[in-house]
Amino acid sequence: RDLHSFPTRRSSDLPGFWYLATSEKNQPHVRPLDKVAMVGGEVYFGTANNKKMFAQIKKNPKVEVVALNNFGVYRFMAEAYPEADQAVAEEVFIKMGKPFDEKISVAVKLINIEKY
Numbered sequence: 001r002d003l004h005s006f007p008t009r010r011s012s013d014l015p016g017f018w019y020l021a022t023s024e025k026n027q028p029h030v031r032p033l034d035k036v037a038m039v040g041g042e043v044y045f046g047t048a049n050n051k052k053m054f055a056q057i058k059k060n061p062k063v064e065v066v067a068l069n070n071f072g073v074y075r076f077m078a079e080a081y082p083e084a085d086q087a088v089a090e091e092v093f094i095k096m097g098k099p100f101d102e103k104i105s106v107a108v109k110l111i112n113i114e115k116y
Contacts, residue, residue, distance in 0.1 A: 016067050016068050016069030016070075017032065017067070017068045017069070018032065018033040018036050018045070018065060018066070018067045018068075019031065019032055019033065019065065019066045019067075020032075020033050020045070020053070020063055020064075020065055020080075021063060021064040021065070021066075022053055022056040022057055022060070022063055022080075023056065023060055023062075024052075024056045024059070024060075029052075029053070029056060031053060033045045035096035035097065035098060036067075036096075037092050037095040037096045038095075039088060039091050039092050039095060040088070042109050042110075042111075043109070043110045043113065044083065044092040044107045044108060044109050044110070045096075045107075045108055045110075046092060046093055046096055046098055046105060046106065046107055046108070047106050047108060048104045048105060048106060049104050049105075049106050050104055054082075054106055054108075057080045057081075057082075057108065058082075061079045061080050061081055062077070062078075062079055063077075063078055063079070063080045063110070064076065064077055064078075065077075065078060065110070074115070075115065075116055076110075076113050076114060076115055076116070077113075077114045077116060078110040078111065078112060078113040078114070079110070079111050079112045080108045080109070080110055080111075081108065081109055081111060082106050082107070082108055082109075083106075083107040083108070083109050086102065088107065089105065089106070089107035092107035093105055093107065
């Protein structure tokens with residue numbers, strides 16, 4: 001299954017439980033993502049620039065994602081990069097229903113998504 005077959009109600013709605021794995025010093029770190037959104041056909045999640053996860057992504061953008069919903073389990077490899085366009089970043093946070101603080105909020109885009 002690939003991300004485009006992930007069952008959604010709307011193009012901006014990616015329901016279910018999402019988990020992101022990063023690595024640091026050869027040790028994996030997995031955490032839940034509370035919200036994920038599609039903006040302009042791209043997949044994003046939000047974080048803060050003072051979080052350990054963000055520092056790990058900056059050092060090594062290769063991540064793995066597991067998403068679960070009523071239709072199944074989806075596993076992906078991807079690369080995660082901060083969105084440079086602040087207007088897009090704000091839109092991501094709005095779609096996720098989260099407050100946006102231009103000093104610390106970061107929208108992270110998943111690219112080169114491959115299922116496995």
